[in-house]
Amino acid sequence: MAANGNGEMAMNGKGAATARKPKGLLPSITTSDKHHDVCHDMSAPTVKAQTIDELHSLQKKKSAPTTPIKGFQSTFAALSEEERQKQQLQSISASLASLTRETGPKVVRGDPASKSQTSPRVHQQHVAEPAISASDSSLKFTHVLYNLSPAELYEQAIHYEKGSFITSTGALATLSGAKTGRAPRDKRVVKDDVTGEELWWGKGSPNIEMDEHTFMVNRERAVDYLNSLDKVFVNDQFLNWDPENRIKVRIVSARAYHSLFMHNMCIRPTPEELEDFGTPDFTIYNAGQFPCNRYTHYMTSSTSIDLNLARREMVILGTQYAGEMKKGLFSVMHYLMPKRRILSLHSGCNMGKDGDVALFFGLSGTGKTTLSTDPNRYLIGDDEHCWTETGVSNIEGGCYAKCIDLSREKEPEIWNAIKFGTVLENVVFEEHTREVDYADKSVTENTRASYPIEYIPNAKIPCVGPHPKNVILLACDAFGVLPPVSKLNLAQTMYHFISGYTALVAGTEEGVKEPRATFSACFGAAFIMMHPTKYAAMLAEKMQKHGATGWLVNTGWSGGSYGSGSRIKLAYTRKIIDAIHSGSLLKAEYKKTKVFGLEIPTEVEGVPSEILDPVNTWSNKLGYEDTLMKLAGLFKNNFETFTDHKIGKGNELTEEILAAGPNF
Ligand SMILES: Nc1ncnc2c1ncn2[C@@H]1O[C@H](COP(=O)(O)OP(=O)(O)OP(=O)(O)O)[C@@H](O)[C@H]1O
Ligand SMILES: O=C([O-])CC(=O)C(=O)O
Numbered sequence: 001m002a003a004n005g006n007g008e009m010a011m012n013g014k015g016a017a018t019a020r021k022p023k024g025l026l027p028s029i030t031t032s033d034k035h036h037d038v039c040h041d042m043s044a045p046t047v048k049a050q051t052i053d054e055l056h057s058l059q060k061k062k063s064a065p066t067t068p069i070k071g072f073q074s075t076f077a078a079l080s081e082e083e084r085q086k087q088q089l090q091s092i093s094a095s096l097a098s099l100t101r102e103t104g105p106k107v108v109r110g111d112p113a114s115k116s117q118t119s120p121r122v123h124q125q126h127v128a129e130p131a132i133s134a135s136d137s138s139l140k141f142t143h144v145l146y147n148l149s150p151a152e153l154y155e156q157a158i159h160y161e162k163g164s165f166i167t168s169t170g171a172l173a174t175l176s177g178a179k180t181g182r183a184p185r186d187k188r189v190v191k192d193d194v195t196g197e198e199l200w201w202g203k204g205s206p207n208i209e210m211d212e213h214t215f216m217v218n219r220e221r222a223v224d225y226l227n228s229l230d231k232v233f234v235n236d237q238f239l240n241w242d243p244e245n246r247i248k249v250r251i252v253s254a255r256a257y258h259s260l261f262m263h264n265m266c267i268r269p270t271p272e273e274l275e276d277f278g279t280p281d282f283t284i285y286n287a288g289q290f291p292c293n294r295y296t297h298y299m300t301s302s303t304s305i306d307l308n309l310a311r312r313e314m315v316i317l318g319t320q321y322a323g324e325m326k327k328g329l330f331s332v333m334h335y336l337m338p339k340r341r342i343l344s345l346h347s348g349c350n351m352g353k354d355g356d357v358a359l360f361f362g363l364s365g366t367g368k369t370t371l372s373t374d375p376n377r378y379l380i381g382d383d384e385h386c387w388t389e390t391g392v393s394n395i396e397g398g399c400y401a402k403c404i405d406l407s408r409e410k411e412p413e414i415w416n417a418i419k420f421g422t423v424l425e426n427v428v429f430e431e432h433t434r435e436v437d438y439a440d441k442s443v444t445e446n447t448r449a450s451y452p453i454e455y456i457p458n459a460k461i462p463c464v465g466p467h468p469k470n471v472i473l474l475a476c477d478a479f480g481v482l483p484p485v486s487k488l489n490l491a492q493t494m495y496h497f498i499s500g501y502t503a504l505v506a507g508t509e510e511g512v513k514e515p516r517a518t519f520s521a522c523f524g525a526a527f528i529m530m531h532p533t534k535y536a537a538m539l540a541e542k543m544q545k546h547g548a549t550g551w552l553v554n555t556g557w558s559g560g561s562y563g564s565g566s567r568i569k570l571a572y573t574r575k576i577i578d579a580i581h582s583g584s585l586l587k588a589e590y591k592k593t594k595v596f597g598l599e600i601p602t603e604v605e606g607v608p609s610e611i612l613d614p615v616n617t618w619s620n621k622l623g624y625e626d627t628l629m630k631l632a633g634l635f636k637n638n639f640e641t642f643t644d645h646k647i648g649k650g651n652e653l654t655e656e657i658l659a660a661g662p663n664f
């Protein structure tokens, strides 16, 4: 039926339903008893499903086999894919095996909550003859969520982990629990015949010993805990972009947060690389929600981070802070790489357009991530590197930026990297808009963002580069007496590298009025495994061979100590770094400072000249002298522990290095 254009309906056969209406009014509706068709909206195609379940099943496409099946498309090829999956599950079951039971746990792929799972393939490590199960744990399944994607991990985190939220820019906000930083005093390293000889033990060393048996007790505790869960996350990934020195790592964890963090921080395998992954070189068991047993020998708290180099395993109990995994693996690299005559470094690294590489050493919070992330240069990495015979390589696949007081204006690249896929630890956000308040320290001052390195637009992929031209030592001097920049000779570079000075500021802690100096050998004593002089000797040799220049950059206080002066403007530090990169600072005019004997430039483009010599910035000159002497004394005191160690042939370098420290 159709309107006749005058607002009148055509009369139907019976003429009963409609009446002529005055013009201008809406047409009345006619129903017809002649045509029995239902009214359809035929403009959109219908869905190809009969039921809701069927509709939902259409939504997800099965991932295609990761590599095209080689050869003929036969049942033989399909079987080998199945065989490969079986081997993968067997390998995971072997990882999770208790060492006191005959078989590994029954592992099955997929989320136990997922209905769509088709008849699970179950695997056990070495299936013994059918026997009566000795324990309930051997009856249950361990579901394995294997190398999930960020989207899948978001869903797991949001569904199951309290404190997981999507922020306004798409990052995953998480809480790391009671621990919001690393616990170096809870680190334990197995001391055996080999490591007893090879590693650095005793005063100043980060390696606190434990015996093999105690490690096994903690390992068993972690494995039993993990196997008691409905599901565990397994990440199989790589460390080190240098293909010849790549390490395969497996991380077994209980939280999607941990899995996503390691997805970001380690190197992500391609589907093809994953197929050939095989047995990992190193495995982490992260049972961080579960404490260690205080009755266990060597335990001094409910947290324990245990490294067993012989077994190539690490166990985490009693801390959920994800940085333990990252830095635990870094410790492993600090052992494995020097054995291959490769130097491992706690440094950031970037490269200019002309291929000039710079290393940025520094303790936590001194600016490695901030300063290696530079819009004018290619980012190779922000925290952990190797220096080989051929050049530098990043160990990791992601960055871990501090984000307290982060601002879009000062650090736009890091700001923009905080998007979907990024893990944002312990930040505070507005409940409704989910906008993050980076100034808020309610949870901790150590708020962090972990993102894949390719989130920085000018990342250099693969993350490798030629030999460094500049070696920049960053110190955040809260005493305000170290110059903003000094040029170092080789002996001075070694002296400051071995010293590893920075200062912790008192912050909001009551009663603490003064900054506290910390000396951390190689700018990362918490992670090195052998004596600091071993790494220092390698650095000296490499810098000498490749003609690299050393620099000391103070990213800390100026115009007085913490409390009266202020932190050097990031914009000035960036100008100083620019001048190092461009080579202009090498050609500048220098003068030598008293006490520390540092060469300081008289001018740096874009930086007020008066701040280059700190004495100019202090109104209280006597206070400056006192503070300078105090810091010099702390340096001297600290270095005494190293004087009995030789570097290089015949001890000469040691003499030279000793003479390179403060003289007074
Ligand atoms: N002059 C400056 N130079 C460098 N960083 C500065 C300066 N002033 C303030 N900052 C701030 O100091 C912090 C440096 O932290 P960054 O993440 O770079 O540390 P890091 O050396 O990478 O430490 P970690 O090894 O713990 O990751 C940033 O929050 C940065 O904004
Ligand atoms: O390990 C961490 O938690 C953060 C970091 O990079 C460091 O402290 O050097």
Ligand SMILES: [Ca+2]
Binding pocket: 368, 369, 382, 383, 400, 401, 402
């Ligand atoms: Ca960092």
Ligand SMILES: [Mn+2]
Binding pocket: 346, 364, 383
């Ligand atoms: Mn670090």
